[in-house]
Amino acid sequence: MEINIQKRVLEANETMADKNRRLFKEKGVFVLNMMSSPGSGKTETLCKTLRRLMPEVVTGVIVGDICTRNDADRLETTGAAVVQINTDEFGGDCHLAAHLIEKSALTMDLAALDLLIVENIGNLVCPAEFDIGENAKVVVLSVTEGEDKPLKYPLMFQVADIAILNKIDLLPYLDFDAKEAVDNMKKVHPGLSVFELSAKTEEGMEPWVQWLKDSVAKKGY
Amino acid sequence: MHEMGIAQQMISIALEAIPKDLPDPRVERLNLRVGRMAAVVEDSLKFCFEIISKDTCLEGAELVIETVPVKARCRQCHHEWEVSDVVFTCPSCEKGEIEVLSGRELEVASLELAD
Numbered sequence: 662m663e664i665n666i667q668k669r670v671l672e673a674n675e676t677m678a679d680k681n682r683r684l685f686k687e688k689g690v691f692v693l694n695m696m697s698s699p700g701s702g703k704t705e706t707l708c709k710t711l712r713r714l715m716p717e718v719v720t721g722v723i724v725g726d727i728c729t730r731n732d733a734d735r736l737e738t739t740g741a742a743v744v745q746i747n748t749d750e751f752g753g754d755c756h757l758a759a760h761l762i763e764k765s766a767l768t769m770d771l772a773a774l775d776l777l778i779v780e781n782i783g784n785l786v787c788p789a790e791f792d793i794g795e796n797a798k799v800v801v802l803s804v805t806e807g808e809d810k811p812l813k814y815p816l817m818f819q820v821a822d823i824a825i826l827n828k829i830d831l832l833p834y835l836d837f838d839a840k841e842a843v844d845n846m847k848k849v850h851p852g853l854s855v856f857e858l859s860a861k862t863e864e865g866m867e868p869w870v871q872w873l874k875d876s877v878a879k880k881g882y
Numbered sequence: 883m884h885e886m887g888i889a890q891q892m893i894s895i896a897l898e899a900i901p902k903d904l905p906d907p908r909v910e911r912l913n914l915r916v917g918r919m920a921a922v923v924e925d926s927l928k929f930c931f932e933i934i935s936k937d938t939c940l941e942g943a944e945l946v947i948e949t950v951p952v953k954a955r956c957r958q959c960h961h962e963w964e965v966s967d968v969v970f971t972c973p974s975c976e977k978g979e980i981e982v983l984s985g986r987e988l989e990v991a992s993l994e995l996a997d
Contacts, residue, residue: 662995666899670891670988755884787884790921790988815968816919819982848969852979 674791677759681766681794688771690721691877692779694793696817697801698810699783702827704732706801706860707780711739713870718877719773723765724780725757732780742769748782756787759794776877785814797822797876804828804835808842811849818849823856825869830859888922888988889930893940895990900939904995909943911994917950917987943993952985 669675685692697703707722714720721742724732733745744765748754762779771777779795781788800821802810805828811818818824824846832839843855856872858865892912900907912931916922928945935941952965958978965985972978 662997663992664899664995665992666895666990667992668895668899668990670888670895670990673891786921790884812968815970816921816986819919819970848971851971851977 671790674759677763678792678794681759681763684763684766685771685777685794685796688774689880690771690774690777691880692777692793692795692797693873693876694779694781694788694795694798695801696781696785696788696798696821697783697803698785698806701783701801701803701806702860703780703783703801704735706825706827706858707778708735708739709860709863709866710870710873711736711741713866714776714873715740718775718874720776720778721769721771721774722778722780723757723762723769725761725782727754727782736780742774744768755782755784756791757781757793758791762793776873785810785817789814789817789820796880799823799825801825801827802842802846804831804837804839804842808838808845811842811845815849818846818853821850821853823854823872826855826857827860829857830862830864885922885926886930886934889927889934892931892990893935893938896940896993897938899990899993900995907939908996909940909993910996911944911946912940913946913948913991913993915948915950915987915989915991917985918952919982919985920988922988948991950984950987953983954980955983956980 695703711720722736723744724736725746726732728747730745733743736743746761746765779793798821800817826842846853846855856869858869896912924947931945954965954970955962956972956975956978959975961972961974963973970980972980
């Protein structure tokens with residue numbers, strides 16, 4: 662006997678993500694899901710970004726790591742409200758699922774926030790698959806990685822709404838071909854906007870910060 | 883990397899679909915649809931399924947995976963094509979933004995019970 666099912670395996674996560682989306686809309690907060698491989702400079706980019714946004718754009722951050730609260734400590738120095746999620750002390754999960762975001766978001770004063778940024782676990786594979794109820798996804802690639810990362814991890818670059826190419830201050834010292842990297846991103850995602858910047862020297866930060874301000878003003882709805 | 887969680891979800895979806903009044907049901911085959919772009923490794927999924935289906939009525943069931951190709955449509959010229967080599971540039975007009983029509987599926991399609 663065959664039983665027809667036709668059910669999405671990630672339906673439970675998608676239902677939870679929809680619940681988050683309603684909560685964020687009700688509180689009037691724009692939510693950005695920030696993803697990359699480990700070491701691309703997400704936290705440094707955020708620290709510099711928050712210093713330019715706050716206090717004009719009141720921002721909160723949920724930061725996910727398998728362990729330690731090092732990132733939360735760094736981010737808190739900017740004055741932003743920060744919640745650290747640790748998925749496990751030894752090992753743990755490879756992505757932040759929607760229910761973890763809900764649990765953290767409910768500990769924050771969402772109504773007081775204009776913008777909530779979720780710094781996902783460093784991983785170019787799994788976070789791409791899990792909707793958390795965000796308004797937009799940004800992927801960060803740094804010039805110390807390979808130009809072909811977008812071709813190796815197509816789903817991540819396919820689902821991203823915008824991309825950042827970070828650490829451009831290092832370009833003179835590397836063989837990295839920035840044009841090829843951007844071309845590869847656009848092969849996987851035609852029309853993708855890419856912000857080339859250096860979180861360290863803050864070169865190229867302004868267009869990215871402006872994009873955030875515009876998105877918050879429009880609230881993405 | 884999250885295949886164990888996926889396997890767990892699959893099993894609970896399958897268990898829910900089996901009528902409660904069936905005496906001693908035994909699943910022979912579980913049919914899945916997995917898109918080529920889904921972040922799932924087939925061998926890992928089979929391995930995880932084998933482990934956590936133990937002591938359930940899915941123990942020993944065959945996992946049959948139908949792979950769904952990646953298909954896209956150009957928003958500019960409306961051309962539809964099957965994407966290969968992860969290049970999503972429209973082969974017809976080479977400039978439009980595109981929408982992905984298939985390739986991200988991760989679905990339990992059906993299950994087959996032993997008579």
